[in-house]
Amino acid sequence: MKSICVYCGSSDKMGDGYLRVARQMGAAIATRGFVLTYGAGCTGMMGAVADGALEAGGEVIGVIPRIFNTPTLMHNGLSRLEIVDSMHTRKQRLADISDAFIALPGGYGTFEELFEILTWAQIGLHSKPVGILNVQHYYDPLLSAIDHARKEGFMYAEHQSLFVCTDQPDDLLTKLDRYQYPEGMEKWVTREE
16 A cells, blocks of 8 residues: 545534544554545645645645636645546546545545445455544444445445444554455356355
8 A cells, every 4th residue: 555545525614523533644644654645625624634644744646626726625735736627537536546545524525435436346446445434423324324235135245344444543544454355246246156
């Protein structure tokens, strides 16, 4: 693992505790010598995670769609900035340059990014580690929904092994480093037992 992509909220309306943990996550990534990749925003948790990594001496690569390339949305102090044509291109580019993925709390965009990268793992497009930072129990309802989907037969048991989860940034990085892609994933595509 050399680079870690972080998905997270860009809203400025969440509590300070979320901003603190985003800054801690960025610092933990940098302190361990990883490159932070993310959506290049300067607001909310996006700005905090980048600032945390930069303040800890880390390298931060941002990828932003042209539509968000504005002074109020784009972070201006990154190590490298890539401006792309669309949200789809941004997500593909982040997937290409990242060796692991972390979802911090966020809204629709964060949920969508998390589920897309998990879906890609489910169908074998990648075998990279995916982590969820469940700070302040933010993801408890989502984790319950995933468990419910498995119990109802919409997922195989292996699909719950496609991600690791904890509430501490350093612990999450350790779990990502130890991650092993689950065996038997091909049966989702082949339907062979």
